Amino acid sequence: xxxxxxxxxxxxxxxxxxxxxxxxxxxxxxxxxxxxxxxxxxxxxxxxxxxxxxxxxxxxxxxxxxxxxxxxxxxxxxxxxxxxxxxxxxxxxxxxxxxxxxxxxxxxxxxxxxxxxxxxxxxxxxxxxxxxxxxxxxxxxxxxxxxxxxxxxxxxxxxxxxxxxxxxxxxxxxxxxxxxxxxxxxxxxxxxxxxxxxxxxxxxxxxxxxxxxxxxxx
Amino acid sequence: xxxxxxxxxxxxxxxxxxxxxxxxxxxxxxxxxxxxxxxxxxxxxxxxxxxxxxxxxxxxxxxxxxxxxxxxxxxxxxxxxxxxxxxxxxxxxxxxxxxxxxxxxxxxxxxxxxxxxxxxxxxxxxxxxxxxxxxxxxxxxxxxxxxxxxxxxxxxxxxxxxxxxxxxxxxxxxxxxxxxxxxxxxxxxxxxxxxxxxxxxxxxxxxxxxxxxxxxxxxxxxxxxxxxxxx
Numbered sequence: 515x516x517x518x519x520x521x522x523x524x525x526x527x528x529x530x531x532x533x534x535x536x537x538x539x540x541x542x543x544x545x546x547x548x549x550x551x552x553x554x555x556x557x558x559x560x561x562x563x564x565x566x567x568x569x570x571x572x573x574x575x576x577x578x579x580x581x582x583x584x585x586x587x588x589x590x591x592x593x594x595x596x597x598x599x600x601x602x603x604x605x606x607x608x609x610x611x612x613x614x615x616x617x618x619x620x621x622x623x624x625x626x627x628x629x630x631x632x633x634x635x636x637x638x639x640x641x642x643x644x645x646x647x648x649x650x651x652x653x654x655x656x657x658x659x660x661x662x663x664x665x666x667x668x669x670x671x672x673x674x675x676x677x678x679x680x681x682x683x684x685x686x687x688x689x690x691x692x693x694x695x696x697x698x699x700x701x702x703x704x705x706x707x708x709x710x711x712x713x714x715x716x717x718x719x720x721x722x723x724x725x726x727x728x729x730x731x732x
Numbered sequence: 733x734x735x736x737x738x739x740x741x742x743x744x745x746x747x748x749x750x751x752x753x754x755x756x757x758x759x760x761x762x763x764x765x766x767x768x769x770x771x772x773x774x775x776x777x778x779x780x781x782x783x784x785x786x787x788x789x790x791x792x793x794x795x796x797x798x799x800x801x802x803x804x805x806x807x808x809x810x811x812x813x814x815x816x817x818x819x820x821x822x823x824x825x826x827x828x829x830x831x832x833x834x835x836x837x838x839x840x841x842x843x844x845x846x847x848x849x850x851x852x853x854x855x856x857x858x859x860x861x862x863x864x865x866x867x868x869x870x871x872x873x874x875x876x877x878x879x880x881x882x883x884x885x886x887x888x889x890x891x892x893x894x895x896x897x898x899x900x901x902x903x904x905x906x907x908x909x910x911x912x913x914x915x916x917x918x919x920x921x922x923x924x925x926x927x928x929x930x931x932x933x934x935x936x937x938x939x940x941x942x943x944x945x946x947x948x949x950x951x952x953x954x955x956x957x958x959x960x961x962x963x
Contacts, residue, residue, distance in 0.1 A: 560854050585857040592858040598851040602873050611869075612859025657859050 516661060516693050520556055520566035520576075524549055529563075529717035533710075539687055539694040541708030543701065549717040550697040551595070554663045557695065558592050559585035571660055591654030593664040597646045599638035605649050606634040612657035621656050627689075628652050628682070644675035651686065664696045668703060680706055739906050740914035741933060747822065747897075747910055748890035751829035755886045758830075759837030760879060764867070767845040785835040789895025792831060796900045800827060824901035825908050829890035836889055837882040844878025845871065877952050884945045888938055 517534040529549040533540065542550045555561035557568060559575060559582060568576040570590070575583045599608050613621050625631050628648045633641055641649065647667060654662060667683070668676045680703065687694055698704050704711050705723075713721040762781070766774065784792050800807040800818035810816040818824045848871055856866045872879075894912035901908040903917055911934050918927035 558854075558858050560857070585854070586860045586862060588858070589860070590858060592855065594851045594855055596851075598849065598855040600852060600855075600870060611856065612861070614860075653859070 515572070516570045518553070518557060518566070518568045520553075520563035520568065522552065522556065522561075522563040524552065524717060527716040529553070531712075531714070531717070531719060532566075533712055533719070533722075535693045535695075535710070537691050537693050538709035539684075539696060539707055541704040541711045542695065542697045542714055543699065543704040543708075543711050544714035545699055548714045550714055551665055553714075554592070554665055554695060554697055557661075558590050558663055559583060559588050589657065589660050591657055591659035591662040593647075593650050593654050593662070593667050595666040596670060597638075597650035599646060599650060599653070601638055603637075604634065605630065605636055605638070605641070608638070608649060609634075609653045609656050611653065614658060617656065617658065620658065621652075624652050624655055627686075642675075643670045643672075644679060647671065647675075647679055648682070651682075655686070655690065659692065661692055662690075662694045664694060666697055666699070669698070669700070676703070683707060740909050740911045740930060743822065743825075743907075743909065744891055744911040744934075747825045747829050747893075748887050750826050751833060751890040752883060752887040754826075754830050755834050755837045755890070756879075756883050759834060759841045759882060759886070763838055763841030763845055764871070767842050781838055782835045784832050785839075789832065789893075790899060793828065793896035793899025796824075796828060796831060796896060800824065800900065819900060820902045820904060820908065822901065822908055825893075825897045825910055828896035828900045829893045832893050832896055833886040833889040837886040840878050840882025840885065841875070844875035844882070847878065848874045877949065880948065881945060884941055888941045891937060891941075892934065 515534070515536055519532040520529070522529040527549075529552055531549070531553050542553060544550055552561060556563050556576070562582055563576060563578070565578045566576070567574060567578065570588070573583070574580075575588055599605075600611070603611070609621060609625065625634070628651060630645065630648050630652060633645055633649060638646060638649070647670075650667075664683075668679050671679060683694075683696075684707065694707075696704075696707055698707075705725075708723075709725050711723040711725075712719045713723075766778065797819065798804055800810070802808065802811060802817070802819065807818055810818060816823065818827060852874065853866050853870050856870045857863075861869065892912055893910070894916065897908075897910060898913055898916070901910075901913075903909055903913050909917070911930050915927050915930045915934070918924075918930065
């Protein structure tokens, strides 16, 4: 169970976001600069709200009163825009960076499922955009996260690869059964991936579209 | 070789070696702290750290003499508590080299750390890495080329340091006569052969240092370019 109710003053407008999720795919849809990535950063602990609270599976990450939980202790996978793969490490080292002790079999399985075994010895500069996306997904999931954040995960890909990756994301979500929060400004993608879509403009949720009943609210 | 006394070369390498070691550690640490923090007076502090770069060496030397002299703020304390005299000693030469070469290391380190995409460090944090691990596995390796360039430049600067060293450490043959100081006093004494020999040595050292730095930088640029081409 995940819940976020936050306020944060951004440069040009206040960010006021509130939603809950169980294990659905939540899509934050809106134009660039509307505060979507800031929401992801607040969930990951890379930025802090001015007030509010963020809770995941009964653990309070932020409540505005006590010291926020550090990003490394939140166990949240984060797929950054352009993937942020470490350029000085091979694909294998990238994937194993956050791997927990004794997770080797799990990581091997992840590599097999995503079909990136042939890339392990290469550097991020040597692989294509679609391959980078798969490697970044493997790296984020290798930490066995309780939740996955994806910031414009498919924006750098061509249409064909994009459609393939959308299917892959949905398949992984079924396999992992953890909440996803995806940021996008592509409505078609939002509708295909999201169980719930929140439309954000200038820091506010201006509309929402729930495709299937939210388990959290049932 | 006019005479068989290699002391100036050995002293210079010793002074530059110790100074570069200290400057590298301090430069990396301070640059890392300042590149990520904003606070009141930061700009002034940074200007102060870079000041030796723009001041004449004699002014730096004068400042050091005032600070580390027998009656200086730090010199008095060092003498009283540790029986250490900085003026007219090799320690003085090391301190002078540290002060004049620090800005080069600091500037290179700030540029190197600022050039790192913060998302890479954040990615490491979200994968459970401590700040210490983020630094050693992500920040430091990615900044390494810039840090190494600062290290080499600082070493070269320390090797060639003259003005501040002369004011603080003086010229005591066998004790504080580093290469630049030895050249100056050889010319003063009309020993042009001796001076020429040391000039050739110091030019060779400086040239090989900068040539190596160029080669290293190009090798790194080519390595990334080759990786991209192979991809």
